[in-house]
Amino acid sequence: MIRLISPRRLKELGILGMNRRNVGFIGKYNPRKNYRLVDDKLQTKEAAIANDIPVPKLYGVIEYQHQIAGAVRKLDELDGFVIKPVQGSGGKGILVIVGREGELFRKSSGVLIDAAEVRRHLSNILAGLHSLGGRNDKAMVEALISFDPYLEKYSYEGVPDIRVIAFKGVPVMAMMRCATHESDGKANLHQGAVGVGIDIASGKAVRAVQHGHLVTEHPDTGACFEELQIPHWKQILDLASRCVAMTGLGYLGVDIVLDKFRGPMLLELNARPGLAIQVANLAGLRHRLAVAEKIAAQTNDHDEKIALARQYFGTGN
Amino acid sequence: MMASRTQIGLIAGTLFLLGVGLTLYKAVVLGFPLLPGEYRDVWTIESKINFKPTKGPVQADLTLPSNQAGWVLLEEHFASSGFGFTVVEENGGRDARWTRQTLENSTTLYYKVQAYRPTDTALDNIPPPPIHKPMLEGDQSAAMERLIGLLREQSSDTESFVSLLVGEFTKDRDAQDRDAQFLIGTFDEPEKAVLLAVLAHAGIPAQEIRGIRLEDGRRRQTLSSLLEFYTGDHWVIIDPETAMLGMPANFFVWQRGSGAVLGVVGGRDSSLEFALVSNSLPAKTVTGMEQKAHAYALLDFSIYALPVEQQGAFKGLMLIPVATLVVVLMRLIVGLKTSGTFMPVLIALAFLQTKLITGLSLFLILVGAGLWIRSWLSHMNLLLVSRISAVIIVVIFMMATTAIVSYKFGLDRALTVTFFPTIILAWTIERMSVLWEEDGWKEVLKQGGGSLIVAVLAYLVMTNALVEHLTFNFPELTLSLLAIILLLGKYTGYRLSELYRFRDLDKSA
Numbered sequence: 001m002i003r004l005i006s007p008r009r010l011k012e013l014g015i016l017g018m019n020r021r022n023v024g025f026i027g028k029y030n031p032r033k034n035y036r037l038v039d040d041k042l043q044t045k046e047a048a049i050a051n052d053i054p055v056p057k058l059y060g061v062i063e064y065q066h067q068i069a070g071a072v073r074k075l076d077e078l079d080g081f082v083i084k085p086v087q088g089s090g091g092k093g094i095l096v097i098v099g100r101e102g103e104l105f106r107k108s109s110g111v112l113i114d115a116a117e118v119r120r121h122l123s124n125i126l127a128g129l130h131s132l133g134g135r136n137d138k139a140m141v142e143a144l145i146s147f148d149p150y151l152e153k154y155s156y157e158g159v160p161d162i163r164v165i166a167f168k169g170v171p172v173m174a175m176m177r178c179a180t181h182e183s184d185g186k187a188n189l190h191q192g193a194v195g196v197g198i199d200i201a202s203g204k205a206v207r208a209v210q211h212g213h214l215v216t217e218h219p220d221t222g223a224c225f226e227e228l229q230i231p232h233w234k235q236i237l238d239l240a241s242r243c244v245a246m247t248g249l250g251y252l253g254v255d256i257v258l259d260k261f262r263g264p265m266l267l268e269l270n271a272r273p274g275l276a277i278q279v280a281n282l283a284g285l286r287h288r289l290a291v292a293e294k295i296a297a298q299t300n301d302h303d304e305k306i307a308l309a310r311q312y313f314g315t316g317n
Numbered sequence: 318m319m320a321s322r323t324q325i326g327l328i329a330g331t332l333f334l335l336g337v338g339l340t341l342y343k344a345v346v347l348g349f350p351l352l353p354g355e356y357r358d359v360w361t362i363e364s365k366i367n368f369k370p371t372k373g374p375v376q377a378d379l380t381l382p383s384n385q386a387g388w389v390l391l392e393e394h395f396a397s398s399g400f401g402f403t404v405v406e407e408n409g410g411r412d413a414r415w416t417r418q419t420l421e422n423s424t425t426l427y428y429k430v431q432a433y434r435p436t437d438t439a440l441d442n443i444p445p446p447p448i449h450k451p452m453l454e455g456d457q458s459a460a461m462e463r464l465i466g467l468l469r470e471q472s473s474d475t476e477s478f479v480s481l482l483v484g485e486f487t488k489d490r491d492a493q494d495r496d497a498q499f500l501i502g503t504f505d506e507p508e509k510a511v512l513l514a515v516l517a518h519a520g521i522p523a524q525e526i527r528g529i530r531l532e533d534g535r536r537r538q539t540l541s542s543l544l545e546f547y548t549g550d551h552w553v554i555i556d557p558e559t560a561m562l563g564m565p566a567n568f569f570v571w572q573r574g575s576g577a578v579l580g581v582v583g584g585r586d587s588s589l590e591f592a593l594v595s596n597s598l599p600a601k602t603v604t605g606m607e608q609k610a611h612a613y614a615l616l617d618f619s620i621y622a623l624p625v626e627q628q629g630a631f632k633g634l635m636l637i638p639v640a641t642l643v644v645v646l647m648r649l650i651v652g653l654k655t656s657g658t659f660m661p662v663l664i665a666l667a668f669l670q671t672k673l674i675t676g677l678s679l680f681l682i683l684v685g686a687g688l689w690i691r692s693w694l695s696h697m698n699l700l701l702v703s704r705i706s707a708v709i710i711v712v713i714f715m716m717a718t719t720a721i722v723s724y725k726f727g728l729d730r731a732l733t734v735t736f737f738p739t740i741i742l743a744w745t746i747e748r749m750s751v752l753w754e755e756d757g758w759k760e761v762l763k764q765g766g767g768s769l770i771v772a773v774l775a776y777l778v779m780t781n782a783l784v785e786h787l788t789f790n791f792p793e794l795t796l797s798l799l800a801i802i803l804l805l806g807k808y809t810g811y812r813l814s815e816l817y818r819f820r821d822l823d824k825s826a
Binding site: 004 | 649701807811813820821822
């Protein structure tokens, strides 16, 4: 017999379901015309720079198939870089090159690939293989992020990123997503990445889950999650809240990475953030969203919203 | 949000009540049965008369069918723009007569009749007509005598004699009796005329029966003939093409006895063709139609008012809303993942033609083989549009191969493979293959399985007798369905899948 949780219990816990998220939050607070800004990573980057939000440096954009050969020759001069589809979704089609081995490129997983493979990847991106609705797309080449060494041990072969859900300028819930061997270096929870709930007040880990089950340490690196304290926490909350004003989207998922030299940087935005963050935090979004609504009604001041959020949403450890 | 909720509520409420109200009106006041109950196959037979006019006045006469052999005629329609029209009663039968002084272009005249067969009775036992012996050449007469003599020796009574005779005529030319061969060769007439001549010569009263072999959805059907002969106390029917005794199933008797069914004066190249559609109607409805064949206003509300050829299309069309409801329920309430929102509906529609088991196997074979070929295509590094086009062409080839191979193995059902929507299959294969590369085979199984489950459910609902009955007889119920779908669009409760997904949240809380 499959064990289920009763809908009443879910409601008590304040868990936000997919239908309510779509009708009550995304449909209501996220005007469709503002989606372009978050779905197109180039536009996101431009807007972020205009708003003084730090982002990874853009090396270049490849728009047409005939530009690929020239672009790959230029990439030869770089040690590390990241290739992304401009309109990719869910972390699809991202190629991370962390170093060189003669003519070959080393991926974050340690696998070596040659220039032809890079060209093929670029061609697929332009053809729209990884993009929403299979539309033709552009590829962007970005600087490699130098992870904060403190977080490096929490991720295996991939970028640990921090997802903050912000509602009406109030940070509501946060988690860190740690790639594992099983998730193939990707930070997707349903592929086996570890989700670590983060206390809004302190930036400390609340608990960590993999495949919906509690874990205490990273399955590959053995790093203990209990000791985790995200550095630059205040800056992270500040950055996430500012993105709401920047995009005009009331309900927003903000993905942030920590760079060794430049601190928190905006990686990408998501107008339809997932619900798994509730499992990582063992907390429902509905109650918090209701509180956030009150906070937003109370004050318009950016710093005050964050302060109130830290006061209300702290779990007290 | 309250405002938009109330608005949706009001609209949905109005639509729902309108749908249910109309249904109840039809059920209670007009006597349409709500439950399927006993069904009758009602055939709609549409005859088209085509001809090219010559100079002078034009007159077209069509012999009309009457209630014979248990067939009951329900409703008749005539269409004749610009023609004078009368129905003439002549020696027991009825003729439709279209007349016009001059006519420039070739024209089409229509006669439509609805008929059903409540009882499987035989034709009336009319007295046999006088026998007119055929005029024969000497050698023809001798051949006929020899043939009759030979068959008389082999047979015990009139029935077996006629069976043997017709059987001789249906044989391959090489296997035929010499005399029969000779008769067919020297008579400058169709075989059935030769048969009638032989029967007349043998002193057996016989005549032709003209009628239509009924096939649902058939267009351009032409008149067929049966033969009937008199055994001394009753008539026996024999099919001159198969030599089978008795009335074939689904044979609609148009005219008994010889004589032209269609006569056109002042025209040439005339032809008579029929379009046929069968509807399963509740017995009660049919009885109603029979009683008030002309004053039955409620028929104007239903799909039966449409031309024959469109009725069949609407039969299927009215089922689609029900299938979409299944998709909405499975996605919003249950939370199944499907590949492409309404792909399952299209697959279910294909299943309607192929039947479930054949459909499922064909689908799995096509998608499986498609995925395999697609994985090979992905190594060639093609641009998206040409890759999908390539997949479409591969899918078409696979459909053809499946059809040919299975036909050779005697599996006729697999021929229905053409009902699968090619483009949708190609996109499904493309999506699944990308999903496989990015999220692994588990996700492919999850979404593919989800789509198939929804498709099968939609199929089961669409083939349900009650659903079929209600959607076709009460199309206004679709309004109520629309109301339900609108309301579901505002459903913010949990999905069943979420009760599973979040099941562990309870433990430590």
